[in-house]
Amino acid sequence: MIIAKHIQLVAEHILISDASFTLSTGKIYGLSAPNGSGKSTLLRSLAGLRKSDGGTISFSDLPSQTSIKEQCFYFENSSWLDSNLTGYDYLNLINHLWKADPKHIEEAITTWQMQDFINRPIKKYSLGMKQKVVLGMYQATNARYWLFDEPTLALDKQSVATFLNYLSTARAKNKMVIFSSHAGDEVFHICDHILSITNPSLFLDGVKTNG
Template structure:
């Protein structure tokens, strides 16, 4: 797999405050990589460093396996914190300016405006835009010239529910084109919905980094419900590989020693004369994992 971004020992001190501490991260091609952490955990500072606007106190980073340079930044589309544009320039002129800096042909501007749904407003000055439109224009500017990687910092911050839904759809659409996306967010739910990989950061320190599935995923547990819960529980204890049966919210949570096959279990229970009303894999929520990690950072 091709490395998109490799961060080694990156640190940033603002006076006495250590905003980022010895951060190591590896982001590969095709990933939708979430950087998750509470507000003030160093997400934006980290992105600022790899984008060349914040000087690191220590450590190195490489884009596409190469040393950082101005030309490399032209291959990355970024929205850092807020959409930054000239308020008196139209959407199109703002994009022209960005295209000029990136050395990208103007011909992609219309396409980008269409992708972010601003084609009709192309000639309106930026200052007349709603926050959601500004945010979309920023994503549009980031998409100019088909970047190999896209950095989105809190892209849904300050948006209304409809705006949030639009941006998430847009991100999913972009990700489906195979563009690597790095998304910083303090919203678990957002990372869980959009990202394939996640790094969890607290107080500038990395707590966890890996595939979202590995932290969330399906577990080796099933939720089962039936009319006769007592009989169900008794029978289940006799089923193969069952480790533990707990009752929770009117359902039985059954832990297996290895991944169970729900179809086999259903068949077996039917043969025992028990007809189940609920059967599902138990999803671990990122939230519980996240809170666990925040409580107990040494676990990672």
């Protein structure tokens, strides 16, 4: 469970002000907002990659000796990938860092049908191939919390269908999924709840969380 209390996020201007909300595991949350409104900033803050500019964010169901970063995975986009490494290099590295069972590497390769290219350098990948590696990295971590930024970018229809099935499986395993999407309602139908940003307010299912 993620508990946010009176958080404030600031960039060039205030993105989110005084927002308090609780998000539960075993649920899928869609994040809807115009470009530049703070989607990525919110995801980074929830993942512990940046501090909120006010308020607190906590994970209530983690063991006392477990850090957020051990149970939460967020990889913003495929431009973060080193083009000289292979997709397999990334799956193996992430699996090791998150101390997950190596079986999840092969499961990810199979899920995203990456057998034909996973051992090639990423500089030889199409954008769709890169995106499949990014999505496979989530599976390789087996983390409890998955935070995605535009996960369906560059995916064909069949891969989008695979992604939605992938999320349903994660929900059944009591994971929490939060994802933003340029596709909007085309993929948000799988969500249990919708988060939206209208600066500087954050809404959960249409109800303002400020105050």
